[in-house]
Amino acid sequence: MAGVSPAPAKRRSVRRDSESTLDSVPLKFIPTMQPRLVDQPPAGEGWLHEIKYDGYRCQLHIDGSQITTYTRNGHDWTHKFGPIAKAARAIPARQAIIDGEICVQDERGVTDFSALQSAIKSRPQDLVFFAFDLLHLNGGDLRPAPLEERRAKLRLLISQVPGSRIVMSDEYDGDGAAFFDLVSDLDLEGMVSKRKGSRYWSGSSEAWRKTKCWAVSTMAVIGVERDKAGVPYALLANERGYQGAAFVGLPVGLRREFWRYVEGKAAAVAPIVGLKKSATWLQPGMTAKVRYLKGSDKMRHAVVQGVDFQA
Secondary structure, three states: OOOOOOOOOOOOOOOOOOOOOOOOOOOOOOOEEEEEEOOOOOOOEEEEEEEOOOEEEEHHHHHHHHEEEEEEEOOOOOOOHHHHHHHHHOOOOOOOEEEEEEEEEEEOOOOOOOHHHHHHHHHHHHHHEEEEEEEEEOEOOOOOHHHHHHHHHHHHHHHOOOOEEEEEEEEEOOOOOHHHHHHHHOOOOOEEEEOOOOOOOEEEEEEEEEOOEEEEEEEEEEEEEOHHHHHHHEEEEEOOEEEEEEEEEHHHHHHHHHHHHHHOOOOOOOOOOOOOOEEEOOOOEEEEEEEEEEOOOOOOOOEEEEEEEEO
């Protein structure tokens, strides 16, 4: 079979070892397996549970002297994830495809997506790759193999990598509800449950299930803005200042009251000094019950579930 010529592209990280892929088929990106979103974690003993990391999904390819990191959609981001590609040189494999998540951790060890975005540009040395699945190893397609077998092989590989740049995503083999309570108490984003014995399927699958952790707070509605499609969002604040925007997801009756208040209680200027937005600002008097995703210092996936009005 024809050999593979090393690519000189700047976005590649070259392994400095003697192994080659002259007897192997060049690796190609594999569309990733995606968990189904559920309201509750699955019950029973047939599942392994992992923390849902708040980062960028990454498929790491080791192909002889060539190392590449792909995004969830197959874009080559090796130039952005350089330290991870460099660390991957230590993985003892001629060929491998590893599925995982690239993250940045805060002082508590919790993954922080907003910090990740700035780290890619200014602090790439802070990047960490959490490996959770092995799709290919030394010419062999591992996708048909059971989950536990793939992870055992992956754990052996990762255990031989020095440092903390590439680490294994640990699993919890036990009650899903108990693990969810722990994840929620730690203010993490959520968890992913994977069916024991399952193979790796590209695309969405019931064999992987994602359960998110939500917080609910009451905040003052200080304004309303619309996105480019005209979708309305409530601008929210509390005693700590401006907190963010939330989709106005109200039933018909409350929605009418919401817009009646907006039309009758408009304010000339923003109630918080320095807040620059193209919005309809409001006089004090309306509060909202807001649900948003845990695991971040910013409100994400926020929805207004109810409103109340001061007399």
